[in-house]
Amino acid sequence: MSRGVSLQQGQLLARSLKVSKSTHLVVATVAAAVAANAAAAIQLIGITGQIALLALIFVTLAAGTSAISSDIYTRSSQTLANLRSLGASSRSISSAVFFSVIGYGIAGSALGAGVGAALGIVLGGQGGAVSVMFAVVGVILASSAAAAAGVYAGGRRTWSS
Amino acid sequence: MEQLGVLSRSEASAQGRYSVELKHVSKSYGETEIYSDLHFQLLKGTFVALVGPIGSGKTTMLNMFAGLEKPTSGSILVLGQDITSMPDDALGEFRARTVGLVPQVQTLIPELTVRENVELPLHFARVDREDRQRKVDYVLEKVGIRGEAKRIVSTLSVGEKQMVSFARAMVNDPPILLLDEPTEALDPLMAEVILGLLRGDNLTLGKTIFVTTHDRRVTELARKTLRVKKKIP
Numbered sequence: 236m237s238r239g240v241s242l243q244q245g246q247l248l249a250r251s252l253k254v255s256k257s258t259h260l261v262v263a264t265v266a267a268a269v270a271a272n273a274a275a276a277i278q279l280i281g282i283t284g285q286i287a288l289l290a291l292i293f294v295t296l297a298a299g300t301s302a303i304s305s306d307i308y309t310r311s312s313q314t315l316a317n318l319r320s321l322g323a324s325s326r327s328i329s330s331a332v333f334f335s336v337i338g339y340g341i342a343g344s345a346l347g348a349g350v351g352a353a354l355g356i357v358l359g360g361q362g363g364a365v366s367v368m369f370a371v372v373g374v375i376l377a378s379s380a381a382a383a384a385g386v387y388a389g390g391r392r393t394w395s396s
Numbered sequence: 397m398e399q400l401g402v403l404s405r406s407e408a409s410a411q412g413r414y415s416v417e418l419k420h421v422s423k424s425y426g427e428t429e430i431y432s433d434l435h436f437q438l439l440k441g442t443f444v445a446l447v448g449p450i451g452s453g454k455t456t457m458l459n460m461f462a463g464l465e466k467p468t469s470g471s472i473l474v475l476g477q478d479i480t481s482m483p484d485d486a487l488g489e490f491r492a493r494t495v496g497l498v499p500q501v502q503t504l505i506p507e508l509t510v511r512e513n514v515e516l517p518l519h520f521a522r523v524d525r526e527d528r529q530r531k532v533d534y535v536l537e538k539v540g541i542r543g544e545a546k547r548i549v550s551t552l553s554v555g556e557k558q559m560v561s562f563a564r565a566m567v568n569d570p571p572i573l574l575l576d577e578p579t580e581a582l583d584p585l586m587a588e589v590i591l592g593l594l595r596g597d598n599l600t601l602g603k604t605i606f607v608t609t610h611d612r613r614v615t616e617l618a619r620k621t622l623r624v625k626k627k628i629p
C-alpha cells in the first residue's frame with residue numbers, strides 16, 4: 236500500500252476533471268508575474284515592508300488559486316459525483332488538483348523571481364547575493380504555500396456545497 | 397411503503413453478523429417521505445433483489461447503502477461501521493474498500509480509457525501499482541473486455557460501457573456489490589455475461605449482492621426479493 240496521492244493518480248484525476256494546459260498556463264503566468272514584481276520590490280524596501288509584501292503575495296495568490304480550484308470543481312460537478320461514488324474524498328481530489336498544477340506554479344514563480352531579482356539589482360536594490368537569494372526563496376515559498384492553501388480551500392468549499 | 401422484512405429474526409441471529417444493518421431509517425426529500433422507519437439487516441453473502449415501480453425510491457436505498465445519501469433519521473451500519481456518522485474523507489476510503497457500485501446511469505469518465513476507468517477505485521483504496529495492474533487485468537478478462545482496455549470509454553457502445561462499469565465495481569473485490577438495473581440496457585448476449593457472473597462466478601462468490609431490477613432472470617437468481625409497492629407522489 237502506498238500513502239498519499241501518487242503522481243499517476245494526480246494526473247489521472249486531473250484529466251478526469253479536465254485540468255487543461257490552459258489552467259497550467261494561467262497558474263504559471265500569474266505566479267511568474269507576482270514573483271517578478273515581488274522579487275524586485277523586496278530588494279527596495281525594509282524588513283517590515285518585506286514581511287508585508289510576502290503576506291500580500293500569500294493572500295492574493297491563495298485567493299486566485301482558490302477561485303481556479305472552485306472553478307474546476309464547479310465545471311466538473313458530475314465527474315466529481317462519479318469519483319465520489321468510487322471512494323474519492325475532498326482531500327484526495329484536492330491533492331490531485333494541487334499536484335497537477337503545483338509544478339507549473341513553482342516553475343512560474345522561480346522564473347519570475349529570477350527576473351525580478353535581476354531587475355531589483357538593476358534598479359539599485361540594497362544587499363548582497365545572499366539576501367537577494369533569501370528574497371527569491373521567500374517569494375517562491377510564499378507562492379507555493381499560497382497555491383496549496385488556495386487549492387484546498389477552494390476544493391473544500393465547493394465539495395461541501 | 398411496506399415494512400421490509402428482509403430476513404427472519406432466527407435466520408439473522410443464526411450467523412450474528414451482517415453486511416448492512418438499517419436501524420429505524422427514514423428518508424424524505426422536503427415534504428415527500430420516501431421511507432419511514434426501516435429496520436432490517438442483510439446477512440453477509442446474501443443476494444437480495446429489490447423490485448418496484450419506477451420512481452419508488454429503489455435507487456435512493458442503494459445510494460444510502462453506499463453512503464452517497466444520508467437518511468433523514470436513523471442509522472446505517474455497513475460491516476458493523478456506522479456510515480451515517482462517518483466523516484467524508486473516511487467514508488470515501490471505506491467506500492472504495494467495501495462497496496462496488498454499478499449505477500443505472502453511466503458514471504464512467506468519458507475521457508479516460510477502459511483500463512484507467514477500471515483502475516480508479518484502486519487508486520482511492522491506495523492499492524499499489526503492481527496490484528492495480530494485476531487486478532485490472534483479471535477483472536477485464538473475467539467480464540470479457542480485456543481486448544478493449546486501451547479504448548477511450550466515449551467510443552464504446554452502451555452495453556460495453558455497462559461491462560466496464562461492472563468491471564470497475566468488481567475490481568477491488570469488495571465484499572458488498574450494489575447493482576442498479578444491471579441488465580436494463582444490455583443486449584441478450586451481454587446480459588447473459590452479467591447473469592453468469594451473478595450466478596456464482598469467482599468474482600461474485602461470497603459477496604453480499606443487493607440489486608434493483610425489473611428483470612425476472614435476475615430476481616430468479618436472488619435469495620430474497622423485496623417489493624416496493626408505492627410510487628412516490
